Amino acid sequence: MNHQNRTVWIQDVTLRDGNQALKKPWTIEEKQIVFDLLVDLNVPGIEVGFPSSNSMEFEATKILSARAPESVTIAALTRANEKEIQITWEAIQNAKTPRLHIVYPVSPFAIEQVLKISYDQVLEKIYNSVSFARKIAGKDVSIQFSGEHFGDAREGMDFAKKAFRTSIEAGANIINLPNTVERYRPFLFVEMVREIKAVTPDHIKVSVHTHNDMGMATATSVESFYAGATQIEVALNGLGERAGNTNFYETAVALYQNGEESGIHFDRIYPTAKKISEMTGIPIGEKTPIIGEDIFSHRSGIHQDGVTKTLGQKKGAYRSFSPEFVGRTDGEKISFTNQSGTKAIRHILESEGRSYSDAEIQILFHKAKEVSSREGNREIGGKELISMAEERN
Numbered sequence: 001m002n003h004q005n006r007t008v009w010i011q012d013v014t015l016r017d018g019n020q021a022l023k024k025p026w027t028i029e030e031k032q033i034v035f036d037l038l039v040d041l042n043v044p045g046i047e048v049g050f051p052s053s054n055s056m057e058f059e060a061t062k063i064l065s066a067r068a069p070e071s072v073t074i075a076a077l078t079r080a081n082e083k084e085i086q087i088t089w090e091a092i093q094n095a096k097t098p099r100l101h102i103v104y105p106v107s108p109f110a111i112e113q114v115l116k117i118s119y120d121q122v123l124e125k126i127y128n129s130v131s132f133a134r135k136i137a138g139k140d141v142s143i144q145f146s147g148e149h150f151g152d153a154r155e156g157m158d159f160a161k162k163a164f165r166t167s168i169e170a171g172a173n174i175i176n177l178p179n180t181v182e183r184y185r186p187f188l189f190v191e192m193v194r195e196i197k198a199v200t201p202d203h204i205k206v207s208v209h210t211h212n213d214m215g216m217a218t219a220t221s222v223e224s225f226y227a228g229a230t231q232i233e234v235a236l237n238g239l240g241e242r243a244g245n246t247n248f249y250e251t252a253v254a255l256y257q258n259g260e261e262s263g264i265h266f267d268r269i270y271p272t273a274k275k276i277s278e279m280t281g282i283p284i285g286e287k288t289p290i291i292g293e294d295i296f297s298h299r300s301g302i303h304q305d306g307v308t309k310t311l312g313q314k315k316g317a318y319r320s321f322s323p324e325f326v327g328r329t330d331g332e333k334i335s336f337t338n339q340s341g342t343k344a345i346r347h348i349l350e351s352e353g354r355s356y357s358d359a360e361i362q363i364l365f366h367k368a369k370e371v372s373s374r375e376g377n378r379e380i381g382g383k384e385l386i387s388m389a390e391e392r393n
């Protein structure tokens with residue numbers, strides 16, 4: 001896809017925020033595997049690391065920068081000081097499309113309780129670091145400034161606006177608004193994004209980076225897009241600090257379902273998720289949206305009726321998208337428990353190549369329901385249903 005057609009720019013941070021929170025951070029070789037998965041997903045922006053943190057990160061960032069196709073913007077994170085910005089620039093300058101990403105706190109809590117410096121000193125630090133980055137990287141390289149803990153700046157919006165304005169005056173062309181710790185309602189964060197967008201010049205890209213402490217990161221990011229943030233930062237399998245970053249798959253699919261173009265190759269999602277789970281040892285929950293083993297199973301009678309009537313259609317009665325869309329080969333499953341109906345019996349038997357009259361299906365239904373209830377409400381599979389049917393003949 002031509003990048004100009006994208007309405008939403010996905011910036012992946014798995015190799016930085018995701019990796020920094022792993023119990024066993026990835027080796028250079030493992031980072032290359034994840035990087036290639038991201039390229040196959042057709043992600044336009046990849047943050048590959050935090051090169052000033054250690055020599056392996058530096059080396060990995062250099063290697064991935066050289067490996068990147070021109071169509072992929074390669075970002076690396078740095079703290080707001082000249083020494084680390086210099087190291088970071090050295091690590092990414094060989095990328096065909098590099099991006100320096102500088103972070104500094106902007107919330108009153110972080111400034112007063114953690115930095116313990118004055119607000120003027122914060123502005124000075126932002127101005128000096130971003131202008132240094134602009135000076136060494138030149139006019140064409142993109143520079144992203146993140147106001148860490150932006151989500152905590154509700155009572156300090158005037159200062160946050162000043163901080164982002166300062167970064168733009170110093171040369172930033174992307175401002176990133178992180179919900180570094182998710183504490184409040186998505187609506188409140190989204191309103192803050194809208195407020196920043198309203199005072200930001202059009203040529204500056206607004207980005208959001210949300211964490212999932214209360215499980216609302218996807219909703220917050222998706223709604224932030226409609227408040228003017230055209231870059232959304234996400235991570236594969238929702239990896240990241242604590243409860244993780246905004247989930248890549250949920251965000252990309254939700255935006256697509258609402259008509260937005262991200263250029264993501266959706267059919268790469270499932271194999272990618274499986275590989276990331278294998279590499280991290282973090283299992284995928286059965287009910288995890290998009291990629292969970294059980295999310296295309298239907299067990300209640302009412303749902304089974306709707307599912308069998310809309311099977312194979314683009315819009316299914318009880319699903320948001322098809323399994324194939326996200327690269328799954330397992331299809332929709334109808335299984336029988338004591339919650340199920342006759343439609344399940346017919347569907348399961350027909351998919352095993354068996355056909356029975358309505359009267360026979362009724363009898364089988366009662367028999368299967370009785371067995372399921374008697375044996376702890378267990379699921380009854382296709383083979384067992386066939387033997388029940390054969391027993392009767």
Ligand code: KIV
Binds near residue numbers: 148176178209
């Ligand atoms: O969560 C955060 O604030 C970050 C910044 C570096 C963007 O990861």
Ligand code: ZN
Binds near residue numbers: 178180
């Ligand atoms: Zn983060």
